[in-house]
Amino acid sequence: MGEKSKSRGWCGWFIAIIVLASVVLAVVYTVKLRMKKSGDDGGGGPVPGPPGAIDKKYADALKLALQFFDIQKSGKLANNKISWRGDSGLKDGSEANLDLSKGLYDAGDHIKFGFPMAFTATVLSWSILEYGDQMNVVNQLDPAKDSLRWTTDYLIKAHPSDNVLYIQVGDPKVDHPCWERPEDMKEKRPLTKIDADTPGTEVAAETAAAMASASLVFKDSDPQYSATLLKHAKQLFDFAETKRGSYSVNIPEVQKFYNSTGYGDELLWAASWLYHATEDKTYLDYVSNHGKEFASFGNPTWFSWDNKLAGTQVLLSRLLFFKKDLSGSKGLGNYRNTAKAVMCGLLPKSPTATASRTNGGLIWVSEWNSMQQSVSSAFLASLFSDYMLTSRIHKISCDGKIFKATELRDFAKSQADYMLGKNPLGTSFVVGYGDKYPQFVHHRGASIPADATTGCLDGFKWFNSTKPNPNIAYGALVGGPFFNETFTDSRENPMQNEPTTYNNALLVGLLSSLVTTSSALQSLK
Numbered sequence: 040m041g042e043k044s045k046s047r048g049w050c051g052w053f054i055a056i057i058v059l060a061s062v063v064l065a066v067v068y069t070v071k072l073r074m075k076k077s078g079d080d081g082g083g084g085p086v087p088g089p090p091g092a093i094d095k096k097y098a099d100a101l102k103l104a105l106q107f108f109d110i111q112k113s114g115k116l117a118n119n120k121i122s123w124r125g126d127s128g129l130k131d132g133s134e135a136n137l138d139l140s141k142g143l144y145d146a147g148d149h150i151k152f153g154f155p156m157a158f159t160a161t162v163l164s165w166s167i168l169e170y171g172d173q174m175n176v177v178n179q180l181d182p183a184k185d186s187l188r189w190t191t192d193y194l195i196k197a198h199p200s201d202n203v204l205y206i207q208v209g210d211p212k213v214d215h216p217c218w219e220r221p222e223d224m225k226e227k228r229p230l231t232k233i234d235a236d237t238p239g240t241e242v243a244a245e246t247a248a249a250m251a252s253a254s255l256v257f258k259d260s261d262p263q264y265s266a267t268l269l270k271h272a273k274q275l276f277d278f279a280e281t282k283r284g285s286y287s288v289n290i291p292e293v294q295k296f297y298n299s300t301g302y303g304d305e306l307l308w309a310a311s312w313l314y315h316a317t318e319d320k321t322y323l324d325y326v327s328n329h330g331k332e333f334a335s336f337g338n339p340t341w342f343s344w345d346n347k348l349a350g351t352q353v354l355l356s357r358l359l360f361f362k363k364d365l366s367g368s369k370g371l372g373n374y375r376n377t378a379k380a381v382m383c384g385l386l387p388k389s390p391t392a393t394a395s396r397t398n399g400g401l402i403w404v405s406e407w408n409s410m411q412q413s414v415s416s417a418f419l420a421s422l423f424s425d426y427m428l429t430s431r432i433h434k435i436s437c438d439g440k441i442f443k444a445t446e447l448r449d450f451a452k453s454q455a456d457y458m459l460g461k462n463p464l465g466t467s468f469v470v471g472y473g474d475k476y477p478q479f480v481h482h483r484g485a486s487i488p489a490d491a492t493t494g495c496l497d498g499f500k501w502f503n504s505t506k507p508n509p510n511i512a513y514g515a516l517v518g519g520p521f522f523n524e525t526f527t528d529s530r531e532n533p534m535q536n537e538p539t540t541y542n543n544a545l546l547v548g549l550l551s552s553l554v555t556t557s558s559a560l561q562s563l564k
Contacts, residue, residue, distance in 0.1 A: 089172075091555050097550045097553040098179075101550040103470075103472055104516070104543055105179055105547060107515045108182075108543065109186070110484065110515070114141040115140065125222045128151075128228070131151070135232075139208055141190075142193030142197075143190055145539065147482035147533065147537045148483065150211055153197065153205070153246065154206065155541045158245055158347075159540045160253060161253075162541065162544035162545055163183060164252035164256050165252055165548065166547050167184060168560070169425075169551075169552070169559065169563075170552050173555050173557055174551050177554055183547065195250075195271055202235045203233075204234075206232060206239060209228045209229070211296060213227060213229075217496065218486075218499045219487070219495060220489075220498070221483070223494070231290060231293075233289070235282050238283065238289060239284065239289060240306065243279035243282075244275070247275035247279060247309040248308050248311075248312045249272075251269060251312040251317075252315070252316070254272060255563055272312075275309075276309050283302070285302055297345075299345060304346055304347040307347070307351045308347035311326055311354050315563045323365075326351075327370025330374065334377070336376070337376070337377060339377065339381040340381070341404055342415040342419055344411075352377045353419050355371050358371060359371055360430045362562075382435060385450055386437060386450060389440065398463070399457060399462050400457065402416050407518065408539065408542065410517075414545040414549055415545045417451040417549050418545050418548040420450050421552035422552070422559075424451070425558075425559040428444050428445070429558045433445075451553065454549070455549055455553055458516065458519075464520065469514065469515070471512075477517050478507035479508060479530045479536065480508055481532065486502060486504075489510065502530055514543065515538035516543055517538050518534060
């Protein structure tokens with residue numbers, strides 16, 4: 040009995056070992072098979088999971104970038120964190136019996152330009168929706184949502200009825216000859232609006248995009264506010280579509296500062312965001328049916344406050360990455376193909392790489408505010424890379440040459456690193472970051488001591504001062520270098536040394552994507 044029992048036990052262990060080995064081999068084979076399939080889509084590579092290790096460099100820069108929005112706030116400041124800022128613009132909108140005191144000053148001046156402000160809100164929303172978990176890991180989600188809501192509160196009040204939208208507070212002809220703190224403004228602040236008789240499709244559509252995207256941000260935390268935003272978004276899109284007309288044509292005064300080159304991109308952009316917010320197929324059909332008219336398929340473009348095509352193409356691409364059986368998605372293929380062309384143009388070793396690049400590797404398109412295209416391109420590259428990796432598509436083909444999805448992320452990092460000081464000048468273009476950054480930023484509030492009381496003209500003694508700004512505009516991304524990588528740190532140089540809220544919104548998105556790694560959300564809704 041004893042010997043039989045031992046023999047039976049030995050046989051049992053032998054069988055168990057064989058079974059275990061078979062299971063291990065099967066697992067190994069399955070993993071290899073999956074890797075091979077992944078390779079068929081573009082090669083192996085890690086699929087991002089929950090937020091991983093934090094990159095302190097980008098986390099520190101993100102905190103600064105968000106602080107700039109506090110510097111730009113108008114109105115009765117609640118929980119003011121900026122020692123040299125105070126209440127301002129409290130009577131804005133009063134001539135129309137509206138409270139337009141909130142919102143953001145556009146740049147180093149005190150105008151509230153609705154077109155770029157709405158774009159700022161849309162990009163902030165997109166950044167929060169895609170990378171809110173990463174913001175949260177470094178305690179920056181609440182500040183981002185606070186700045187967004189400060190802006191959308193203004194946009195809601197700027198839209199008092201279906202076909203009326205106030206698109207500007209202040210007159211550059213009055214504001215720009217003055218150099219004073221916003222707290223001391225006494226000049227008239229006239230209002231500019233669009234309506235059924237004087238339409239402005241691009242501004243109405245961009246504001247619709249801002250409202251729709253923000254409605255997703257606040258959907259869980261404040262459903263009533265979210266519903267209000269979505270109601271305004273739908274009304275504004277209908278206004279933009281049914282009363283077509285360019286605001287630059289109908290209001291020629293805007294051309295000097297934020298001239299629009301067309302409104303088709305904003306209509307597609309707004310419809311795309313409304314589809315994400317509602318999943319109403321009507322909006323998906325709109326982008327499918329109007330693609331040939333407005334989308335410039337096959338022609339990569341630069342993403343900016345004026346041109347939303349590249350952003351629209353990337354945003355619609357996420358539907359094809361994550362909703363493969365989506366009804367009505369057949370018309371989206373050209374959007375993703377053009378988004379791929381945009382990505383291939385950004386990769387420096389691609390056969391179709393853009394020549395709009397400095398020797399130091401910075402995407403460079405325009406002398407004025409040159410970093411807008413570099414930061415926007417890097418943000419889109421990070422998004423597209425994350426969509427690919429989360430979808431287990433690890434490679435992209437550019438005119439027959441294969442690149443890893445991670446190379447898009449490397450490109451995004453190269454642009455961020457350049458902005459943070461890894462450049463031929465050795466200077467950070469983000470104010471307050473690093474040991475060397477601009478000291479004479481073209482910014483009225485930063486250049487005048489907080490205890491000074493100035494009128495329109497006597498503040499110019501601070502503009503002409505040879506001393507650095509007494510107040511640091513922390514987080515401000517200035518305009519950037521020239522193509523030959525020279526930069527003049529001077530208040531008299533707004534072309535290179537003036538920050539803008541929309542550049543900073545893009546910077547927030549870019550830095551949030553790089554703070555750590557995580558999977559892209561399957562749905563923004």
